[in-house]
Amino acid sequence: MLKEAETGIPVKELCRKNSMGNLNFYKWRDKYSIIQTYDIKRLNKLEAENRKLKQMIAELSLKSQLQEEIIKKL
Template sequence: MKTKRYSTEQIIGILKEAEAGMPVKELCRKYGVSDATIYNWKSKYAGMSVSEAQRLKELESENHRLKKLVADQALDIQMLKEINSKKW
């Protein structure tokens, strides 16, 4: 699996260049990414500052942790129901 090539700070810097008027084709050549990648970055990071992107990353990791916690709780509840339903 290919690792990320650019950090969120670098991506935001690239998008700021695009907002400043640099053509997308030129950005693609300069940074070695495709048009689709630039447009995906725009949809995700458009109008963000670096601190907002870092906060987004923290919130996503916290959300992932909480989803995992809820899934574990649901599994525990299911196992307890299964144990209680059996006759001794």
């Protein structure tokens, strides 16, 4: 969307096309416009890794709770 906006397509039209509010577009632009393509790819990779780690923590926490319940029953 940022590249499209740079080519001269009006922001309102881009936001309508992508179901995004104007305010969100400008916040997004401020956050990501200074980031290079490499940095965006790296950021996406780190966010994916973060999601996996959070999932692992949730699973281990659940497993730990189940083990505690089993121990209490014994």
